[in-house]
Amino acid sequence: xxxxxxxxxxxxxxxxxxxxxxxxxxxxxxxxxxxxxxxxxxxxxxxxxxxxxxxxxxxxxxxxxxxxxxxxxxxxxxxxxxxxxxxxxxxxxxxxxxxxxxxxxxxxxxxxxxxxxxxxxxxxxxxxxxxxxxxxxxxxxxxxxxxxxxxxxxxxxxxxxxxxxxxxxxxxxxxxxxxxxxxxxxxxxxxxxxxxxxxxxxxxxxxxxxxxxxxxxxxxxxxxxxxxxxxxxxxxxxxxxxxxxxxxxxxxxxxxxxxxxxxxxxxxxxxxxxxxxxxxxxxxxxxxxxxxxxxxxxxx
Amino acid sequence: xxxxxxxxxxxxxxxxxxxxxxxxxxxxxxxxxxxxxxxxxxxxxxxxxxxxxxxxxxxxxxxxxxxxxxxxxxxxxxxxxxxxxxxxxxxxxxxxxxxxxxxxxxxxxxxxxxxxxxxxxxxxxxxxxxxxxxxxxxxxxxxxxxxxxxxxxxxxxxxxxxxxxxxxxxxxxxxxxxxxxxxxxxxxxxxxxxxxxxxxxxxxxxxxxxxxxxxxxxxxxxxxxxxxxxxxxxxxxxxxxxxxxxxxxxxxxxxxxxxxxxxxxxxxxxxxxxxxxxxxxxxxxxxxxxxxxxxxxxxxxxxxxxxxxxxxxxxxxxxxxxxxxxxxxxxxxx
Numbered sequence: 166x167x168x169x170x171x172x173x174x175x176x177x178x179x180x181x182x183x184x185x186x187x188x189x190x191x192x193x194x195x196x197x198x199x200x201x202x203x204x205x206x207x208x209x210x211x212x213x214x215x216x217x218x219x220x221x222x223x224x225x226x227x228x229x230x231x232x233x234x235x236x237x238x239x240x241x242x243x244x245x246x247x248x249x250x251x252x253x254x255x256x257x258x259x260x261x262x263x264x265x266x267x268x269x270x271x272x273x274x275x276x277x278x279x280x281x282x283x284x285x286x287x288x289x290x291x292x293x294x295x296x297x298x299x300x301x302x303x304x305x306x307x308x309x310x311x312x313x314x315x316x317x318x319x320x321x322x323x324x325x326x327x328x329x330x331x332x333x334x335x336x337x338x339x340x341x342x343x344x345x346x347x348x349x350x351x352x353x354x355x356x357x358x359x360x361x362x363x364x365x366x367x368x369x370x371x372x373x374x375x376x377x378x379x380x381x382x383x384x385x386x387x388x389x390x391x392x393x394x395x396x397x398x399x400x401x402x403x404x405x406x407x408x409x410x411x412x413x414x415x416x417x418x419x420x421x422x423x424x425x426x427x428x429x430x431x432x433x434x435x436x437x438x439x440x441x442x443x444x445x446x447x448x449x450x451x452x453x454x455x456x457x458x459x460x461x462x463x464x465x
Numbered sequence: 466x467x468x469x470x471x472x473x474x475x476x477x478x479x480x481x482x483x484x485x486x487x488x489x490x491x492x493x494x495x496x497x498x499x500x501x502x503x504x505x506x507x508x509x510x511x512x513x514x515x516x517x518x519x520x521x522x523x524x525x526x527x528x529x530x531x532x533x534x535x536x537x538x539x540x541x542x543x544x545x546x547x548x549x550x551x552x553x554x555x556x557x558x559x560x561x562x563x564x565x566x567x568x569x570x571x572x573x574x575x576x577x578x579x580x581x582x583x584x585x586x587x588x589x590x591x592x593x594x595x596x597x598x599x600x601x602x603x604x605x606x607x608x609x610x611x612x613x614x615x616x617x618x619x620x621x622x623x624x625x626x627x628x629x630x631x632x633x634x635x636x637x638x639x640x641x642x643x644x645x646x647x648x649x650x651x652x653x654x655x656x657x658x659x660x661x662x663x664x665x666x667x668x669x670x671x672x673x674x675x676x677x678x679x680x681x682x683x684x685x686x687x688x689x690x691x692x693x694x695x696x697x698x699x700x701x702x703x704x705x706x707x708x709x710x711x712x713x714x715x716x717x718x719x720x721x722x723x724x725x726x727x728x729x730x731x732x733x734x735x736x737x738x739x740x741x742x743x744x745x746x747x748x749x750x751x752x753x754x755x756x757x758x759x760x761x762x763x764x765x766x767x768x769x770x771x772x773x774x775x776x777x778x779x780x781x782x783x784x785x786x787x788x789x790x791x792x793x794x795x796x797x798x799x
Binding site for chain 2 (some may be wrong): 167172181182183184185187188190191192194195197198199200201203205206208235249253254258262265266268270271272273276277278279280281282283284285286287288290291292294295296298299303304305306308336338339345348387390399400404407408410425428429432434437438440441444
């Protein structure tokens with residue numbers, strides 16, 4: 166009975182619903198923690214809580230206010246700058262590292278693979294703490310260095326603070342991206358290298374003609390994840406906030422920090438919801454524009 | 466006659482032994498020649514220059530360059546390890562990379578676990594609980610979902626993919642604010658549910674399992690099981706799951722890291738220190754130094770940080786064979 170039933174379903178023109186037997190638990194939780202909250206945020210963004218009259222429908226007022234909000238745009242500009250500088254540095258380092266480890270020409274390949282990846286296991290709180298302690302001009306390593314050399318280096322001053330945060334991010338995620346690159350390199354069959362070598366290809370040509378194209382696929386993933394990650398910058402600056410002298414890290418240092426402070430200390434959840442939606446749209450547009458085409462290949 | 470026979474057998478025995486010896490010698494020589502040939506071949510291949518695991522031509526220069534990066538990667542760990550051995554006063558007064566006047570590692574560990582009535586132990590247990598339920602559940606959902614996406618052509622499959630990729634790009638805060646408000650309405654904030662439910666979804670885990678299932682589970686095998694009359698779940702548990710195990714270890718490790726290290730979600734969802742995970746607790750201890758009248762306990766923050774990262778570092782080192790092969794075998798296809 167069961168068998169004949171299954172056999173019928175194999176026919177192409179009948180819809181095959183069996184996949185949902187496995188998909189539904191993920192889909193159910195996903196709807197609850199992703200879809201509904203996003204819809205709810207869109208709904209919230211059209212309201213405002215006023216002193217008189219309570220929560221009222223205001224249409225696009227939150228969005229127009231956001232459009233003219235210099236604090237918001239300064240935070241967007243900051244994460245954009247961060248993304249443009251940090252992401253290429255990190256991904257280039259990661260790709261070079263992956264190529265070096267894959268080249269089989271290192272002493273102790275295994276050691277390098279694991280030791281460069283290890284920072285990924287460290288929570289943002291801990292990595293920010295360690296780096297901030299080391300950065301400290303008072304009793305940090307920088308402080309010791311200054312004392313010893315008579316210099317006045319201060320990496321926590323506002324002009325270089327963003328770079329100092331970029332360094333923490335680079336430390337945390339280069340190894341992670343390296344591993345993604347490395348794993349795609351290791352799917353290349355070694356017979357390919359032999360064939361290329363027999364055809365007289367040099368090692369550099371093998372890197373350029375065989376390995377680099379292979380990296381393209383995983384570059385799609387790493388670029389998307391990195392752009393999204395840096396637009397969401399929150400943990401490192403907010404943890405460092407009171408470890409940095411003065412008010413160098415403002416409440417609107419990044420869009421995420423701004424939204425967090427608006428909704429959790431400023432009581433402006435509706436405005437924060439509008440901000441969140443605008444940031445989601447900006448991030449998605451960039452991520453899709455940059456790499457969607459290569460992701461599409463997955464969907465044959 | 467008898468004696469002769471004994472002598473002749475002895476002679477032939479000697480002969481045999483000599484023959485054996487000669488054969489062994491010849492074999493040894495042959496092996497040596499082969500080894501020599503192979504070495505020459507390796508050398509020639511290395512000179513013509515291509516990566517081949519069988520003839521590694523190692524470069525000291527490249528090792529040093531990569532070594533610099535490894536030093537950069539490991540340096541903060543060394544700093545953490547050294548400073549976890551210092552007292553609070555040594556931490557602020559002695560050189561960052563040198564040891565303090567007293568070796569206080571053990572004292573620090575004891576204080577970490579006894580400070581504020583041992584709340585650190587509670588945070589540790591909370592974190593383990595969130596990881597077991599949250600990351601465990603996330604892995605299970607990712608395995609099932611990934612398997613479905615790889616092995617079935619069901620209606621809505623492409624939509625699922627688009628929505629998930631889109632969801633990854635939704636900033637955490639775009640979700641967190643409404644998630645918080647929604648959970649508050651349902652009375653879920655400040656309970657473990659607020660931490661666990663969002664942890665159950667791992668889009669990256671789903672992606673990994675999807676690509677992995679596609680490569681590790683042959684469709685013919687599933688069809689053979691179906692022809693034999695096995696139901697979909699039986700096929701999944703008895704045939705697919707064992708084949709997926711390297712991918713499962715990889716996915717589990719990534720979801721465990723995500724949950725163990727999560728900071729943003731508990732920051733907004735939890736107010737009661739009794740439900741805190743380690744990350745929030747540590748940050749609160751760190752902030753104590755900058756609040757008015759607060760006592761600086763940087764030595765405890767540092768030792769607590771060390772205790773926080775040790776389980777994950779050990780997990781990474783012990784399981785590296787599995788997760789690296791898992792990632793390499795199926796994680797990222799072209």
